[in-house]
Amino acid sequence: MNHTKSHTLTEATKRMERYCAYQERCHKEVVGKLKRMNMIPEAIDHILGHLIQENYLNEERFAKAFARGKFNIKKWGANRIIRELKFRDISAYNIKSALAEIQNEDYLTTFDELAKKRMAQIKEKNLFKKKKKLADYLLYRGWESHLVYEKTNELIK
Incomplete structure (x- = not known):
């Protein structure tokens, strides 16, 4: 696939909606993908705002799904989950909320x-x-x- 291709704001927004609908994403993943699509910072901010407003993107929901998945499937302990969430720039509040998901x-x-x-x-x-x-x-x-x-x-x- 040719990555020098430019995308219109609408195309990029639709792609990101599909990207986020497929599985929970964090802001860092979405921003990274948009940068790889050569979107300008203003467009990235606009699309991010849209995804949050339309509830495609929700960091707390992402953190909870991530913590549950890594615990249930990979059998990770709290320290590894915290480290991986921090690496994804998830807030301390959302990390705490995610760990509370595990009884x-x-x-x-x-x-x-x-x-x-x-x-x-x-x-x-x-x-x-x-x-x-x-x-x-x-x-x-x-x-x-x-x-x-x-x-x-x-x-x-």
């Missing part, structure tokens, strides 16, 4: 299941190395260190 009981159950599943996959015989492998895996996925160290000590004795 504490589900959070701990998922963490427990993930830890046990991973533990069964680690073939390491050395207990210290086994603990490290499990902890690294869980920390990388954004689970809080106090939970991780408690769980590794509980599972590996």
Whole structure:
């Protein structure tokens, strides 16, 4: 596809409506896409305003969907979700609101299941190395260190 092609405001607006209707987007993704379409800053502001007004774009809704999806599908912990949302320039208010979507009981159950599943996959015989492998895996996925160290000590004795 030729990216030097210029788009009219109407064409670009319609494309962005489809882009946002397909799945939840954050402002940063939409602005990036419009820049790649060579839209001028005034046009970008206009389209962004339109998408927000018509509810195609809603950062709180995006943050909630993102947090639920990454938790339910990828089994990410709060730290990873927060980091990824911050990277997308999501406000602290919307990040807090997104994390509130995850019930504490589900959070701990998922963490427990993930830890046990991973533990069964680690073939390491050395207990210290086994603990490290499990902890690294869980920390990388954004689970809080106090939970991780408690769980590794509980599972590996």
